Amino acid sequence: MNASTRTDNTAEPDGVVLSARQIGKHFGPIVALTGVDLELRAGEVTAIMGENGAGKSTLLKILTGDYQPDSGELRLGGEVMNFTDPAQSRAVGLRVIAQEPEIVPHVSVAENIYVGAIGHQGLLFNRAKLERQAAADLATYGFDRIVSPQTIGSQLSAAQRQVVEIMRAVIDKPRVICFDEPTSSLGDEESALLFALINTLRSEGVAVGYVSHRMNEIFRLADRITVLRDGKLVGTKAKADTDHNDLVKMMVGRDLSQLFSRERQVAGDPVIELQDVSTDDVSNIDLTVRAGEVVGVAGLVGAGRSELMKAIVGDLPVTSGTVLVKGKPVRFHSPADSIAAGIGFAPEERKAEALIMQRTVRDNIVLAILPKLARGFFVSEKREKQVAKTYVDQLRIRTPSTEQLVKNLSGGNQQKVVLARWLAHSPALLVLDEPTRGVDVGAKAEIYSIIDELAQQGVGILVVSSELPEVLGLSDRTYVMAGGRITGTLDRSEATEESILALAMTDTRASAAL
Amino acid sequence: MSAPTTQRPETSLAREVMALPTPSIGRRILTTIGVQNISLLIAIIALVAVIGSQNPLFFGIDNVRVIGTAIAVSGLLAVVQTVVIIMGALDISVGSIAGLASVTSAMIFTVAGPLLGVVGALGIGIACGLLNGCIIVFGRVNPVIATLATLAAFKGIAQLVSDGRAQGYTGADGFFVFLARGTLIGIPVLIWVLIVLAVLMHVVLRYTSIGRNIYAVGGNDVASRLAGININRYILGVYMMTGAVAAIAGILITARTGSGQPVSGSEGLELESITAAALGGAALKGGKGTIMGTILAVILLGILTNGMTLLDVNAFWQNVAKGGLLVVAVIIQQLRSGERRIGLPA
Ligand SMILES: Nc1ncnc2c1ncn2[C@@H]1O[C@H](COP(=O)(O)OP(=O)(O)OP(=O)(O)O)[C@@H](O)[C@H]1O
Ligand SMILES: [Mg+2]
Numbered sequence: 104m105n106a107s108t109r110t111d112n113t114a115e116p117d118g119v120v121l122s123a124r125q126i127g128k129h130f131g132p133i134v135a136l137t138g139v140d141l142e143l144r145a146g147e148v149t150a151i152m153g154e155n156g157a158g159k160s161t162l163l164k165i166l167t168g169d170y171q172p173d174s175g176e177l178r179l180g181g182e183v184m185n186f187t188d189p190a191q192s193r194a195v196g197l198r199v200i201a202q203e204p205e206i207v208p209h210v211s212v213a214e215n216i217y218v219g220a221i222g223h224q225g226l227l228f229n230r231a232k233l234e235r236q237a238a239a240d241l242a243t244y245g246f247d248r249i250v251s252p253q254t255i256g257s258q259l260s261a262a263q264r265q266v267v268e269i270m271r272a273v274i275d276k277p278r279v280i281c282f283d284e285p286t287s288s289l290g291d292e293e294s295a296l297l298f299a300l301i302n303t304l305r306s307e308g309v310a311v312g313y314v315s316h317r318m319n320e321i322f323r324l325a326d327r328i329t330v331l332r333d334g335k336l337v338g339t340k341a342k343a344d345t346d347h348n349d350l351v352k353m354m355v356g357r358d359l360s361q362l363f364s365r366e367r368q369v370a371g372d373p374v375i376e377l378q379d380v381s382t383d384d385v386s387n388i389d390l391t392v393r394a395g396e397v398v399g400v401a402g403l404v405g406a407g408r409s410e411l412m413k414a415i416v417g418d419l420p421v422t423s424g425t426v427l428v429k430g431k432p433v434r435f436h437s438p439a440d441s442i443a444a445g446i447g448f449a450p451e452e453r454k455a456e457a458l459i460m461q462r463t464v465r466d467n468i469v470l471a472i473l474p475k476l477a478r479g480f481f482v483s484e485k486r487e488k489q490v491a492k493t494y495v496d497q498l499r500i501r502t503p504s505t506e507q508l509v510k511n512l513s514g515g516n517q518q519k520v521v522l523a524r525w526l527a528h529s530p531a532l533l534v535l536d537e538p539t540r541g542v543d544v545g546a547k548a549e550i551y552s553i554i555d556e557l558a559q560q561g562v563g564i565l566v567v568s569s570e571l572p573e574v575l576g577l578s579d580r581t582y583v584m585a586g587g588r589i590t591g592t593l594d595r596s597e598a599t600e601e602s603i604l605a606l607a608m609t610d611t612r613a614s615a616a617l
Numbered sequence: 618m619s620a621p622t623t624q625r626p627e628t629s630l631a632r633e634v635m636a637l638p639t640p641s642i643g644r645r646i647l648t649t650i651g652v653q654n655i656s657l658l659i660a661i662i663a664l665v666a667v668i669g670s671q672n673p674l675f676f677g678i679d680n681v682r683v684i685g686t687a688i689a690v691s692g693l694l695a696v697v698q699t700v701v702i703i704m705g706a707l708d709i710s711v712g713s714i715a716g717l718a719s720v721t722s723a724m725i726f727t728v729a730g731p732l733l734g735v736v737g738a739l740g741i742g743i744a745c746g747l748l749n750g751c752i753i754v755f756g757r758v759n760p761v762i763a764t765l766a767t768l769a770a771f772k773g774i775a776q777l778v779s780d781g782r783a784q785g786y787t788g789a790d791g792f793f794v795f796l797a798r799g800t801l802i803g804i805p806v807l808i809w810v811l812i813v814l815a816v817l818m819h820v821v822l823r824y825t826s827i828g829r830n831i832y833a834v835g836g837n838d839v840a841s842r843l844a845g846i847n848i849n850r851y852i853l854g855v856y857m858m859t860g861a862v863a864a865i866a867g868i869l870i871t872a873r874t875g876s877g878q879p880v881s882g883s884e885g886l887e888l889e890s891i892t893a894a895a896l897g898g899a900a901l902k903g904g905k906g907t908i909m910g911t912i913l914a915v916i917l918l919g920i921l922t923n924g925m926t927l928l929d930v931n932a933f934w935q936n937v938a939k940g941g942l943l944v945v946a947v948i949i950q951q952l953r954s955g956e957r958r959i960g961l962p963a
Binding site for chain 2: 437443448462474477481524
């Protein structure tokens with residue numbers, strides 16, 4: 104690959120490589136950023152934090168030239184830059200790992216990684232050589248265990264897509280690299296590899312920007328932390344000068360003193376029971392969720408958790424075993440059947456599987472309850488707006504109105520729209536696959552209390568999460584999966600990060616041993 | 618669990634809402650017609666002004682009727698094509714279905730009278746649509762390829778049953794004559810058929826759950842399925858509806874020409890219908906489009922053809938003009954949408 108040098112990374116004092124001054128950006132009436140300053144220094148990781156919709160992704164998109172700022176100035180190595188296209192920023196060594204990576208669906212991982220760079224290798228490209236190169240590059244960072252160069256783009260999981268996106272950037276040897284919530288789609292293993300990668304980049308003198316809502320990552324990785332609120336700069340602090348509470352206060356605007364603890368209650372009758380259920384992806388699953396109970400499903404990426412959820416809601420076929428809903432055997436042929444039986448399902452990948460991006464917030468919220476709101480076939484826009492408004496308020500979805508297009512919302516707010524759709528359905532069982540992915544601290548707490556409230560109202564809740572603190576905090580009971588099987592069930596008293604991880608790493612098939 | 622709960626201030630939201638200008642009446646009218654369609658309206662007005670100033674015959678009530686009846690058949694197909702496109706698919710076989718319906722309606726009429734002629738043609742149209750839908754849903758064939766194949770096959774069947782010639786003579790039958798030349802409150806029946814269908818489709822798309830779900834399926838089919846929409850049923854239903862409307866178009870062709878036409882009255886209508894839908898703002902990727910836009914586009918194209926004929930523009934140039942109009946219109950729409958100029962456009 105092009106071996107652009109990393110020398111001369113310090114044309115400004117304090118090793119500042121990239122500086123943005125007084126950046127302003129608005130979208131119609133929405134002010135996304137005003138007067139924001141950001142500095143990224145060589146050999147340092149600068150975290151960028153803020154609530155959903157604070158303007159983090161917008162700021163990164165301005166750095167790459169994806170958006171043009173209304174005001175302000177961008178300097179790279181002391182020189183003023185006016186990017187009009189991401190290709191220009193890429194050419195001078197600036198890369199951003201997008202929150203929602205774009206992957207070419209019909210070509211291999213190898214081609215996806217070198218997309219755009221293939222031209223450099225001559226007119227005819229040599230597939231075998233490309234794959235060897237990809238394998239070598241993946242191995243350098245330990246990602247060869249996560250994804251193989253031959254896999255086709257459309258078959259990649261969210262984590263694998265993120266890895267491809269990261270590889271694309273890293274092989275270019277950029278001077279500045281920014282990550283937009285990279286771990287929101289990664290499991291623990293991939294995350295650990297990513298942190299190692301970031302540490303390597305730092306030691307090589309790359310300036311790193313890092314957006315995340317996860318405090319522990321921030322304190323593990325960052326040297327300095329820049330906080331945005333409502334599109335304004337709150338401040339930048341060195342890690343040593345701040346702590347968890349201080350950051351939360353900066354982000355939210357005041358102390359978050361009340362602590363969340365789930366109200367426990369006696370669980371009711373089972374809302375769903377799986378008895379020895381197998382599908383193409385999972386085997387011999389026994390699982391029960393009772394009314395008023397929050398049940399967690401933990402495991403590493405690829406353990407079959409999402410596949411199990413899709414089988415429960417009728418999107419993937421159950422090949423053997425029995426499913427009982429409220430004690431009665433059922434066989435769902437499609438999600439429509441499970442919805443009719445009172446099950447709601449928020450899938451893992453909001454953009455691909457849950458949202459209709461070019462439709463409004465209202466359309467997306469009422470999608471699953473349209474028949475309920477309609478009189479006969481006729482929909483009532485007024486009732487739809489009322490329902491949408493209720494949930495926009497309840498979940499504090501940051502949008503100018505219910506008529507805003509979902510594609511214009513920030514990532515975390517899009518996730519809340521998905522939750523709103525299923526809250527509006529008032530289900531007996533709510534299946535949530537990574538419900539707080541990309542959601543900020545404040546909103547996360549709100550989602551937890553909504554889950555708690557639903558449980559108290561007698562809804563059974565099944566939560567898949569890769570964040571162990573989330574599983575531990577929410578679940579009355581936790582199933583741990585590995586290799587398509589349930590390797591253990593832990594009660595509230597038994598569940599700890601260690602006990603979950605031990606079960607998650609159980610080798611389910613002797614033959615699978617490496 | 619020790620995550621904090623919050624009561625966040627509403628100020629940020631309030632700021633955004635306050636910043637929104639309160640819509641004036643003019644603006645509200647604008648949003649009802651759709652900003653998208655304003656440019657089509659302006660184009661129509663400009664065209665009418667130019668052609669009218671060159672040839673005063675253009676404004677005659679007779680000429681307006683001529684335009685209206687000329688666009689009726691292609692308008693019907695454009696309206697249903699819009700629905701198919703909104704759902705994220707395409708039906709290239711509509712012209713062939715119309716041709717097949719045209720000959721069969723005339724042939725059945727000859728032996729069994731007008732009522733059975735119409736019913737038979739409709740039945741055949743629906744069956745053709747069902748076949749299209751089944752090939753797509755159960756054969757997993759891309760809609761473009763599937764209907765490209767049936768475009769050829771249906772045309773072949775129409776030629777086979779008719780031996781490639783016009784069939785039957787409906788020119789003396791009261792019902793077919795009424796369809797072709799009758800009027801209701803001064804408006805030709807042909808135009809009424811288009812108006813009724815357009816209003817019906819507009820209402821379905823805009824005000825019913827069926828219409829909402831068609832937009833949803835076109836916007837994101839996986840999300841639609843997970844939200845409980847039976848997308849196979851929608852695909853089959855929309856293609857059957859398209860087949861039925863194409864059959865109505867075929868019956869109108871029979872009525873206008875006085876006999877069943879296997880090919881000549883309907884060839885090329887599929888492309889005209891796609892042209893009108895695209896000009897009217899429907900996005901081929903699905904999820905976007907309106908009947909209002911399509912109807913305005915149909916009118917614009919009708920006036921353009923009629924005006925150029927009145928002004929004695931050579932037919933070859935007419936084709937160039939139509940093509941140019943489509944490209945310019947779509948470019949204007951895309952520029953306004955602010956999409957970045959990278960890769961294949963949405
Ligand atoms: N293309 C757009 N059109 C209109 N509004 C937009 C657009 N892009 C972003 N916004 C708005 O700008 C604000 C900032 O959004 P941004 O995506 O930068 O937030 P974020 O800090 O990355 O949030 P999250 O943590 O949820 O990802 C939000 O209010 C969002 O709705
Ligand atoms: Mg973001």
